[in-house]
Amino acid sequence: MPFVGRERELRQLADALSRPPLVLLIEGEAGVGKTRLLHELTGHPMLVGSCHPMRFPYGPVVEALRDVRPMRDLNPITGALRPFLPECGHLLPPTPPPLQDAMVERHRLFRAVLSLLGSLRPITLAVEDVHWVDPGTRELLAFLARCLPDGVNLVVTYRAEDLCHPVTELLGHLPPRIDHAEIALGPLTAEETALLVKHLLPGSADLWPLTGGVPRAVEELTRMLADGQEPGTPPALRDAVLVKLAALPRAARHIVQAASQVEHPVCEDVLTGVAGVPPEQGERGLSEAVRCGLLREWTPGRYGLRQPLTRQAVSETITPAAGRRLRRRIAGPAEPQGTLSPREEEVARLAADGLTNKEIAESLFLSPRTVEVHIANALRKLGLTSRRQLTLGTT
Ligand SMILES: Nc1ncnc2c1ncn2[C@@H]1O[C@H](COP(=O)(O)OP(=O)(O)OP(=O)(O)O)[C@@H](O)[C@H]1O
Numbered sequence: 001m002p003f004v005g006r007e008r009e010l011r012q013l014a015d016a017l018s019r020p021p022l023v024l025l026i027e028g029e030a031g032v033g034k035t036r037l038l039h040e041l042t043g044h045p046m047l048v049g050s051c052h053p054m055r056f057p058y059g060p061v062v063e064a065l066r067d068v069r070p071m072r073d074l075n076p077i078t079g080a081l082r083p084f085l086p087e088c089g090h091l092l093p094p095t096p097p098p099l100q101d102a103m104v105e106r107h108r109l110f111r112a113v114l115s116l117l118g119s120l121r122p123i124t125l126a127v128e129d130v131h132w133v134d135p136g137t138r139e140l141l142a143f144l145a146r147c148l149p150d151g152v153n154l155v156v157t158y159r160a161e162d163l164c165h166p167v168t169e170l171l172g173h174l175p176p177r178i179d180h181a182e183i184a185l186g187p188l189t190a191e192e193t194a195l196l197v198k199h200l201l202p203g204s205a206d207l208w209p210l211t212g213g214v215p216r217a218v219e220e221l222t223r224m225l226a227d228g229q230e231p232g233t234p235p236a237l238r239d240a241v242l243v244k245l246a247a248l249p250r251a252a253r254h255i256v257q258a259a260s261q262v263e264h265p266v267c268e269d270v271l272t273g274v275a276g277v278p279p280e281q282g283e284r285g286l287s288e289a290v291r292c293g294l295l296r297e298w299t300p301g302r303y304g305l306r307q308p309l310t311r312q313a314v315s316e317t318i319t320p321a322a323g324r325r326l327r328r329r330i331a332g333p334a335e336p337q338g339t340l341s342p343r344e345e346e347v348a349r350l351a352a353d354g355l356t357n358k359e360i361a362e363s364l365f366l367s368p369r370t371v372e373v374h375i376a377n378a379l380r381k382l383g384l385t386s387r388r389q390l391t392l393g394t395t
């Protein structure tokens with residue numbers, strides 16, 4: 001699969017890892033390319049383990065270490081890892097006898113990880129998806145971060161929106177000899193997205209407006225298009241959105257659903273007003289919706305859904321009657337007569353060119369119902385009474 005863009009981030013990553021010992025945090029939303037970025041890096045030996053939603057104790061570190069082939073004389077303490085690493089147990093010293101105190105035993109285990117990593121230097125331990133970290137690994141990572149041996153880096157990747165604990169705790173109390181860095185991975189630009197689409201499905205439409213430049217969304221959408229399906233929300237993305245939506249408290253859920261009916265980012269009062277959420281619950285609901293990653297503050301104080309595909313997925317959770325109610329509330333206060341939103345303008349222009357609602361919907365990746373609403377709004381704002389008047393050159 002071709003790799004596009006990310007020159008700056010790859011450079012940042014390589015720079016950071018070339019000055020061990022260092023702790024590096026890589027943040028980015030689901031599917032944006034954190035794992036791929038690590039894969040694309042060459043010349044830096046790396047052990048990678050991932051946290052999973054099942055939160056297996058020490059799972060990611062065991063996963064990262066299970067296939068190591070230590071060459072140097074190992075500290076006898078590394079024998080404490082034998083029961084965890086049967087794959088390479090024969091290369092480790094004998095298991096030391098059990099200790100009475102569980103905390104003391106834990107300390108020995110942590111020191112064993114440190115010692116094994118030190119024996120493999122230069123090396124980077126990458127723990128992926130720490131938004132799903134188990135409590136044991138969380139403590140182990142904090143310990144490793146503060147005690148990294150020379151020649152050893154620690155990298156963690158995570159999605160801020162799924163985080164339940166502050167990952168920056170790893171950077172607290174680092175001794176001066178241990179450096180730290182952070183990389184925030186954003187979506188691909190429109191040009192990079194076009195390049196990726198060109199590789200994946202030459203000849204398909206511009207997918208940046210729908211995917212917001214998230215490579216996984218681009219991949220899933222091109223797969224659907226290649227299968228001859230309508231450009232809808234890819235099932236995996238829809239499921240992820242639905243799980244998040246279902247986990248939100250009522251007020252936050254209503255705010256997200258209201259946002260799915262709004263074309264452009266709007267301020268808190270408008271959004272909570274459209275959602276019908278009482279002002280005293282609005283602020284909290286809004287911050288919950290932002291924290292879970294469904295809603296985004298696009299510009300200071302203005303909120304909208306993260307991606308058009310997310311919007312589609314959320315829209316599908318609303319009954320037609322509720323959708324109509326929300327859209328009526330949006331249309332209610334209305335912009336001054338005559339001012340069309342960019343989308344309304346686009347729709348009105350295509351209608352003026354004689355396209356049907358279905359054709360407009362297909363060319364703009366909208367639902368026919370949304371097109372209908374845009375046309376109704378455009379007619380109202382332009383003071384027209386029929387669609388035919390649009391074709392007479394009014395727009
Ligand atoms: N720069 C890129 N160029 C081309 N494809 C990319 C790029 N970045 C990511 N991809 C592809 O997009 C998909 C998602 O990327 P990746 O798995 O790295 O995302 P992620 O941020 O690790 O997501 P998650 O939070 O779910 O772990 C993968 O198939 C990957 O190969």
Ligand SMILES: [Mg+2]
Nearest residue numbers: 034035036128
């Ligand atoms: Mg990943």
